[in-house]
Amino acid sequence: MAKRSREERQRQQALEQLPSALKRGNAERAVAALLRLSAPERTRDLRATAFLVRADIARDFQTASWSRLAFWAARSEQEPRLLTEGSTLQEQREAHWALLWGAARACDWARAHVHLSGVAPQLPSQLAAGLKAYVNAHGSPAPQALPTLRSRPPNHRLGYDPGQRPRRRVSIDTPTCSDEVEPAVLASRALLGPTDFLTAMEKWAAGSPELAPAILHLAARLLSGEIYARLAAGAPAWHPARAVARLCRQLGAPPDLQAEAASALRVAGAAVIARGAGFGREEAQGLADIAGNASLFPNLCSSAIAVAAHSTFTPEARSIALDMLKELTQRPNGSVLLLKALAVWSAEADPGAAPPRWIEAGMTRMLGCAGELAKCLRQLPVPTQHLVVEAAPGFLQLEDAERFLDQAWSWAEESAKPVLLDGLDELLMRACARRGGAAAPPTALMRGMLRELSIAMGLNATDSEFAEMLDSPFGRQVMGRMMSADNPDGRLPPAARAIFDRFASRIVPYRISYLEMALVDSRSKSERIRAVEFYLGEKRSDVLAVLEAVRSAELEERALASKALLDHLLGSFRRDRDGLARALLEAGRLRLRRGIRGPLARAFNSADAQARAHGEADSESVATARLEAGLLARRSGTKPDKRKTVHKPLHQGTLPLGEGNQR
Amino acid sequence: MPDKGPFGVLEIPPTLDPAQVKRAYFALLQRHAPHSDPEGFRRIRAAYEALSAPGALALAYATVPVEAAEELERWRRRWSAPMQQALARFSQGNASANAVEAFVETVSRMPLSDAVAAFRGTILEPKTPPG
Numbered sequence: 030m031a032k033r034s035r036e037e038r039q040r041q042q043a044l045e046q047l048p049s050a051l052k053r054g055n056a057e058r059a060v061a062a063l064l065r066l067s068a069p070e071r072t073r074d075l076r077a078t079a080f081l082v083r084a085d086i087a088r089d090f091q092t093a094s095w096s097r098l099a100f101w102a103a104r105s106e107q108e109p110r111l112l113t114e115g116s117t118l119q120e121q122r123e124a125h126w127a128l129l130w131g132a133a134r135a136c137d138w139a140r141a142h143v144h145l146s147g148v149a150p151q152l153p154s155q156l157a158a159g160l161k162a163y164v165n166a167h168g169s170p171a172p173q174a175l176p177t178l179r180s181r182p183p184n185h186r187l188g189y190d191p192g193q194r195p196r197r198r199v200s201i202d203t204p205t206c207s208d209e210v211e212p213a214v215l216a217s218r219a220l221l222g223p224t225d226f227l228t229a230m231e232k233w234a235a236g237s238p239e240l241a242p243a244i245l246h247l248a249a250r251l252l253s254g255e256i257y258a259r260l261a262a263g264a265p266a267w268h269p270a271r272a273v274a275r276l277c278r279q280l281g282a283p284p285d286l287q288a289e290a291a292s293a294l295r296v297a298g299a300a301v302i303a304r305g306a307g308f309g310r311e312e313a314q315g316l317a318d319i320a321g322n323a324s325l326f327p328n329l330c331s332s333a334i335a336v337a338a339h340s341t342f343t344p345e346a347r348s349i350a351l352d353m354l355k356e357l358t359q360r361p362n363g364s365v366l367l368l369k370a371l372a373v374w375s376a377e378a379d380p381g382a383a384p385p386r387w388i389e390a391g392m393t394r395m396l397g398c399a400g401e402l403a404k405c406l407r408q409l410p411v412p413t414q415h416l417v418v419e420a421a422p423g424f425l426q427l428e429d430a431e432r433f434l435d436q437a438w439s440w441a442e443e444s445a446k447p448v449l450l451d452g453l454d455e456l457l458m459r460a461c462a463r464r465g466g467a468a469a470p471p472t473a474l475m476r477g478m479l480r481e482l483s484i485a486m487g488l489n490a491t492d493s494e495f496a497e498m499l500d501s502p503f504g505r506q507v508m509g510r511m512m513s514a515d516n517p518d519g520r521l522p523p524a525a526r527a528i529f530d531r532f533a534s535r536i537v538p539y540r541i542s543y544l545e546m547a548l549v550d551s552r553s554k555s556e557r558i559r560a561v562e563f564y565l566g567e568k569r570s571d572v573l574a575v576l577e578a579v580r581s582a583e584l585e586e587r588a589l590a591s592k593a594l595l596d597h598l599l600g601s602f603r604r605d606r607d608g609l610a611r612a613l614l615e616a617g618r619l620r621l622r623r624g625i626r627g628p629l630a631r632a633f634n635s636a637d638a639q640a641r642a643h644g645e646a647d648s649e650s651v652a653t654a655r656l657e658a659g660l661l662a663r664r665s666g667t668k669p670d671k672r673k674t675v676h677k678p679l680h681q682g683t684l685p686l687g688e689g690n691q692r
Numbered sequence: 693m694p695d696k697g698p699f700g701v702l703e704i705p706p707t708l709d710p711a712q713v714k715r716a717y718f719a720l721l722q723r724h725a726p727h728s729d730p731e732g733f734r735r736i737r738a739a740y741e742a743l744s745a746p747g748a749l750a751l752a753y754a755t756v757p758v759e760a761a762e763e764l765e766r767w768r769r770r771w772s773a774p775m776q777q778a779l780a781r782f783s784q785g786n787a788s789a790n791a792v793e794a795f796v797e798t799v800s801r802m803p804l805s806d807a808v809a810a811f812r813g814t815i816l817e818p819k820t821p822p823g
Contacts, residue, residue: 093801126804134800148804156811159795172791176811201782215771215778251775254767260760292763298755323754328708332754335747365747408747 039065047074056081060104060111071108079114083124090127098131102140112147122148129160138167203233210243218251227252227272234279242280249276253289256296270296271315274322282325291332294323298336306343313346317353324360331362338369339410344377355387365405367391368417375420380474384424392425396432403440415448422452423459430456431528438535450539453532460525475504520549537563541578544594545587561597564590572598572608573615580619595625599632606636606645610654617657630658698752701739706756713743 043065050059051074059078063071082101089097105111105128112124125147132140141164149157155176162174201220204213213233218226230248234241255269270293277286277293297319300312308316316337323333337357342350354370357363370388383389395401406414418437422430434453441449476495483490498504521529529546537543537560547560561569568574575598582591602608613629633654699706702716717740724732743749799807 090803123804126807130800133796151804151808153808153811156799156807160799163792163796168792168796169789170792172788175791175795211774212778212781215775216782218771219775219779251771254764254771257758257760257764257767260758261764292758294754295756295758298751299757302755329754331708331747331750335751336754338747339751404746407745 040067040070044070047078051077051081054081056085057100060108064104064107071110075108075110076115079111079116082111083116083120086124086127090130095131095134098127099135099137099140100131102128102132102135102137102144106140106143122151133164133168136168138164203236204240204244205237207240207243210240211247214244214247214251218248223252223255223269223272227275230276231279245276245280246283246286249273249280249286249289252276253292256292260296266296267300267312267315271318274319278318278322278325282322284326287326287328290323290326291329293319294329294332294336298332301336301340304341307341308346308350309343310346310349313340313342313349313353316340317349317356321353321356324357324363330360333357334360334363334366335408338365338408338413342373347373347377351385355385358387358391364391364395364401365408367395368405368409369413371420371424372413372416375424376416378420378424380423380477382424389426389429392421392433393429396429396436400436402433402436406437406440414445418445418448418452422456427456427459430459431531434532438532446539450536453528453536454542457521457525457528460528461522521546526550534563538566541581541585541587541590545582545590548589548593557593558597561593565594565597569597569601572602572605572612575601576612576615576619579625580621583621583625591625595628599628602636603632604636604639606633606640606651607648609633609636610648610650613654613657614650623661626657626661630661633658634662697756698739698742699756701735702743706753708749708753710744710749713740713749 043062047059047062047066050056050062056078059074059081063074063078082104086098086101089101105124112121112128116124125144129141129144129148132138132144145160145164149161152160159170159175162170166174201213201216204210214230217229221229226248230244234244237244252269252273256266256273259266259269273289273293277283277290280286282290297316300308300316320333320337323329323336334357337354340350350373351370354366354373358366358370367388371384371392374384374388378384384392395405406417409417418441421433421437424430425433430452434449434456437449437452438446479490479495479498483495520526529543533543533547537547541564544560544564547564548557551557551560565575565578568578575594579591579594579598582588582594598612602612609629609632613626613633616626616629637651637655637658702713702720704712704716707713717736720736721733723729724736726733743752802810
């Protein structure tokens with residue numbers, strides 16, 4: 030059996046579907062089937078189909094289903110008899126009337142014209158003329174061509190309320206050529222609020238890229254007025270400032286918008302200065318937009334960088350801040366923001382974590398450029414300087430951290446040096462731990478622990494208070510023990526030793542622990558004497574200052590330093606009876622252990638004997654010191670000092686106020 | 693006395709040019725020499741130092757308060773009239789569009805018989821353009 034052709038199959042299908050659709054009252058399906066048949070074959074079911082179609086048209090007109098009516102207008106063009114078959118003239122005109130509006134509202138003016146011709150003879154002449162003008166002008170006739178309706182008959186069936194006129198609105202079409210841009214943008218600004226205006230302008234710009242520069246340029250100028258208006262009214266101007274920045278940025282920062290960008294930047298700058306607390310996410314995003322845009326203007330770049338450098342952020346805004354800083358570091362002279370980024374990042378970083386690669390790489394580049402670090406540090410506010418100096422030794426790669434401290438030393442004023450020395454401790458700790466793998470930097474670790482403790486206890490301690498705790502004698506003891514965990518003999522491993530040697534000439538005077546480190550590896554007595562004299566500096570001729578240094582060494586359990594300092598005191602002041610007398614009395618007042626006071630008493634006795642031999646007069650302190658020395662001598666006869674000659678290695682001494690310190 | 697900021701004290705507009713700051717400072721020194729006007733000298737010296745620190749000039753430039761009232765007045769002089777003119781032009785164009793829209797909205801929702809009844813006897817009135 031030969032295969033049936035495609036047309037034949039479709040015809041058969043149509044013949045089957047048409048009765049079914051008519052039976053179900055489905056006009057659309059019936060017409061689809063009918064139109065697949067040849068003209069003679071349509072005759073049989075045409076009347077029934079036409080009846081259904083006209084009923085659908087009437088229903089769609091009642092419900093104002095204009096798209097459905099446009100559909101029927103197209104179908105009736107394919108089979109005009111759908112409107113005429115079995116209908117009265119009045120029914121035909123009503124169908125044409127409905128299809129006229131369906132086609133017109135779909136802007137199908139050719140079909141609208143056809144259906145207007147079908148209904149026009151019945152219409153009043155004025156209405157017919159008005160509709161003709163409307164269709165011929167493709168929906169935009171002169172208003173004079175339309176008839177005025179004096180009274181409107183109510184028609185509740187259609188939902189038409191004569192008292193309700195269509196809402197009048199001013200709509201501004203998207204400009205299609207450059208001449209239309211200015212009036213359209215100006216009128217939009219007059220009509221819309223700043224947010225809607227910005228949205229509309231960006232939409233227009235996206236829709237016509239060739240007109241985008243003109244649209245956005247004018248929009249930026251107009252929006253700057255909103256900045257001034259809000260500032261003049263004492264209201265916050267973040268939003269318009271951010272909008273202006275966005276528009277400028279989309280335009281590639283044209284020079285003639287520099288004034289607008291500067292105004293936006295000043296809004297952010299004022300907020301930076303006025304805000305005590307850090308910026309949250311919303312404000313940080315605004316700052317990022319504004320500063321990022323301003324940095325594209327050569328004349329504003331340095332100011333944008335300065336504003337970013339002086340901003341502070343809440344932890345939630347950290348990622349936004351880092352994105353902004355990453356962008357701004359690419360600008361000329363933006364490297365100062367690498368330091369800011371390090372400070373922002375490290376504020377919430379876990380001890381021992383590595384900073385983002387771009388910060389590490391940027392820092393390496395900065396440290397490779399002589400004087401750059403000091404220059405950048407000077408441009409930061411003091412709290413940020415301290416944050417950076419605290420963070421860098423703990424988080425940068427070891428070599429970079431060492432170079433950082435080396436270069437930062439030349440920048441640091443005396444007030445910043447304690448922070449640098451903390452950094453050096455961390456660096457030494459990391460160098461010590463390098464043998465067996467990474468270790469958390471002790472200062473960061475300790476600070477984290479103190480922070481957790483203070484939160485748990487409901488205290489609101491500040492960073493400077495944490496720093497004070499760590500700098501206390503007990504804090505230093507804990508730090509010292511942590512550092513000595515890997516070095517029970519007190520000797521630094523070679524890598525750490527190399528670092529220490531590099532810094533020794535600068536740091537030894539600042540901390541007793543560094544004097545101890547210098548003494549541990551000293552090879553001769555002269556080296557030890559030099560180290561002690563370097564530590565004491567100009568204070569070495571002041572007996573009480575030297576004794577105070579001995580006390581510091583005792584408190585921090587620096588046995589070698591304690592002994593070396595005591596030796597210095599005994600040697601330098603061996604002929605100074607008054608000095609030794611004062612030192613002996615002060616040592617008693619400070620409750621230094623007998624291992625200190627005993628040698629002092631003996632030295633005093635010796636000096637006293639020589640002075641007496643020369644017939645020198647006694648002062649009041651000498652007389653009191655004799656009593657003190659006598660008491661010590663009697664006690665040492667019954668209870669010898671076990672620590673008299675034993676100097677334990679680094680960090681293995683007793684607690685500072687142990688038994689030996691009691692009178 | 694309101695805080696004039698360092699640029700105000702040195703009697704110069706906000707600038708990023710260190711040389712201009714320096715020139716202004718030395719010019720003011722003639723009027724506020726340390727021996728004749730120590731208070732004035734301290735003030736201009738403090739302003740000069742505040743602008744001379746590293747990065748300070750850029751920050752001061754970015755944080756100087758916007759002269760909002762003056763700028764707003766300038767902006768209004770430049771843009772208010774053009775905006776109103778553009779709006780009036782669009783309103784006029786929209787009035788025509790609104791008239792057509794009103795006609796279509798009204799008539800298209802009337803059944804044919806209602807439309808015939810409503811417009812029987814109406815006359816075409818010449819209209820003047822709105823606005």
